[in-house]
Amino acid sequence: MKYTKVIYLGIIPSHKRELVGGYATANKRNIEEYKKQNIEVLAIHYPILYAKNPVQIVLYLLKWFLFFFRCVNHSLFNSSKATLVHITPLYKYFIYIEFFLVLVFKMSNKDILTDIRAGSFIDYYNKNTRVYRFFIRKLLSLSKHIAVEGLIYKNFIIEDLSQNKDILYYPNYVKDDQILPAKRTLIDTEPIQIIYFGRITETKGIYTILKTFELLQQRFNIKLIVIGGFNSLDLKQDVERYANENLIILPPKSKSEINSLLEHSHFFIFPSLHPGEGQSNALTEAMAYGLVPVVSNNGFNKTIVDDCGIVLSKEASEEDYNKAITQVISNNQWLILSEKAKNRIIDNYSNGVVSNNFFNYINRNL
Template identity: 25%
Template sequence: MKKKIIAVGTTTQNNTLVNGQSMMFQLIVDSLQKRGIEIIIIDYGLSIYKDFKDKRISGNFSFIKLLDNFFLTFKYIGALVANPGAKIYINTAQSKVGFIRNSIFIYLGKLFNRKVVGHQFGANYENFYNSQPRWFKKIIKKTLDKTDVFIVEGDYTKNQMSFVKNYQEHVVSIPNGLPEKIDVSKILPKKINENDEIRLLYLSNLIESKGYWDVLEAVKILNSQYNIKLKAIFAGKFLGDVDDTIAQNANEAKKLFFLKLNEYGLQDIVEYYEGLYSVKKAEAFMHSHFFILPSYYCNEGQPVSVLEAIAYGCVPIVTEYRLIPLMVNKKNGFFVPKKSPNEIANKIFWCIENTEEYNKKSKNGIDFFNSNFTAELYIDKIFNLIN
């Protein structure tokens, strides 16, 4: 009999919700299917309201989310009934509404006597847990104790789960692998030659606390103060967040972004894309000298875009935040404080003045990726835990 897994998470089929978590979920689903396992997908990313994607604010409750979760639950029950013996792999959430949905799925899975593997992306679970009243903390603990194994992205996150029973054995740390196939034989360390146009890449959802405003300010500094010939790509969807201070919502942030481009005279320097996928994304990484993500986002964990950057030899300029130091170190990139556009600009200028050191960092990044973060290494670990 063919092995079956009910996989609960967000796929990349709904491109409006493509992020690191959905890319990792899609990688796991596709890889397990290639190993001959039948996957029944319960997709968080699909909404009954087609325009909801433009109205969601990360961290906020909405009636549409609640309604979507209601229908997902019935779909999940149908999958349990129709697929006796199927194991359950579920991406968990670090928000109250998301947890309630997860808890229903986990308890239903155990009611049907199934093995349940939870997988938490992001590294804000401790803050989520500590912000809850005592009675709700007990529910969180009992729910996670019900899982057979619980996967997190690194030891930083594992230590956040110390409230889980026997967490040292129950919670397993597996750093992310790159969710896309890259022909490493074609990736060569990058160089900065005299008179090169310096190319910068920001690739992530444009959420204020991910630092994209700091990147834009750094581009302004490089252009106006250092007079450097450069091109900067911003790729990602504008999203609102409950912690925003500069703009009230995603639409306002997008308008302000383009107003700033005009104000700073960067219209010919900055390119914006709502998303870059497949070949176009690969080309952006191939042609970029630096990848910049000065994030302090509350739900940040181990950003997949940083893995992509080092795989392609881009030198990352990032914050020393959450699980980012799993991928970046002083040999392959730079750390800067949050909200420090001057520091970002200074690191880039230093590399232009020290091209051999830049080349070493690029090479070290590629080597570090190939030794630690390939998709094959990652999927083997996930497959062994589920099986």
């Protein structure tokens, strides 16, 4: 008996609100994949707190009450055993609400799939109270299926949390039609183009990116493109001082616009120190276009890149990034790494591969 319906709980974009970030992107894609399999999806959106004034906080709490009521209602009046409850927990203080949600659905004989996507899952667990850790373990024990975005979570859940279950490595994927079909080339007469796209913050390494470019510019015909939104006006004004004809700073762009820039770019630089880093969609999307990644060993970067680029320590400076990129260029490694990067996405992080693994997993564990 295969699942015919999914009740999906999480932060989910809709026509009323377009959300950015790994959680929202992954949830949207998961729902699309269920629908492709002709599985009915009921999406119950987590409430979002847009402003921290008293009125918004009261409305936010009211929305959580209504959210919980909807879940209880669907739990009680949906008796089909072919229904799967797919939840992408937020952890932190949400874990207590999420545990009781899972418990309610479990009591009505629904199968639970807990989809762990937080980049700081292990840190949250280790740094929190015994009560918090108890609820994490109980939530996982109630789950028939467990999927993890980071490969390091698989051993952690089995060994440290004593969950002797079949756990699926379920990374974010690149859509098959978003992988560049043509083989890349490196033309000597054209500038080497480095690109970063995503949120522009200090923890994402914007100053390391800018200073690396300044060092590389002393030796190579090189261009840097930075795309994204800033988290503060002061940072925006400061970063924009660096802009010139070879250092272009752009606001957020559509996927098709980014793809047109990726097609002519050579390196994706990502020196992130962000504490909650998980799997970067920008990283896999860049590799799918044959860009050689030069990244920090943060989040799941090392797992994604493997031997298809350069992974530097979190302590690496702009001099280290400059040296890494210089070596790739000077040793004529770019074409080899470019093809390896694209093939790694095709073999491990493409739509077809990841989705096929997912549905094989839930069907064999019915």
